[in-house]
Amino acid sequence: MMTSMNRKWMVKQTLLVILAVLSLSSCVSWIAPTVKSEIIELQAGQYHLDGKHAALIFKIQHLGLSTYVGRFNKFDAELNFDPKNMSDASLNAIVYISSIDINDEDLAETLQSATWFNSEEFTQASFTSHTVTPVSDSSFNFSGDLTLKGVTKPVTFKATFHGGANNWITGKYTIGFSAIGQIKRSDFGMSNYIPIVGDKIDLEIYAEFLNDDS
Secondary structure, eight states: OOOHHHHHHHHHHHHHHHHHHHHHHHHHHHHSOOOBOOGGGSOOEEEEEEEEEEEEEEEEEETTTEEEEEEESOEEEEEEEOTTOGGGOEEEEEEEGGGEEOSOHHHHHHHTSTTTTOTTTOOEEEEEEEEEEESSSSEEEEEEEEEETTEEEEEEEEEEEEEEEEETTTTEEEEEEEEEEEEEGGGGTOOTTTTTEEEEEEEEEEEEEEETTO
């Protein structure tokens, strides 16, 4: 049978658990920022990429059987952003080719060669937007020039803004951003093994941008 001492111990433990849950709940509400999703509510300014919270992914068809997925681990970008006048927005980005990551060291080394990216001569790829046109309330087409392996071609990225908030971790106002686009590798002098390996490459970007003015 439960003694009076055991009952008191259980009551004490229960109270401690309740207090811990309440404390954790208050911490979570303190940590999580208040995100505003309406683009017109986001802060205008000059933004730079938060490289610790960013991903650049590429996808390509392989043998007509599957989608091969890789990424670049090192890239940078600047965004000039005014939600009230998006036609004046601009995006500039660079990608360090040697940072390619495909979970296959031998193939990654092969892709650095002159037959493929030729990263010794062309260390970076770059994108510079020229026009911005609306797609929806939160999505816009950033059209501009992509330079890769010394070749420049027009490319359009559909960019979506997911919201903004004051980020207590960095002390900067931050916006969430993603973008998709597609290129043909043959346009940039990489035609090897088409169509065994696909010509079209899908690009996906997921990132947070920090407001330099905040």
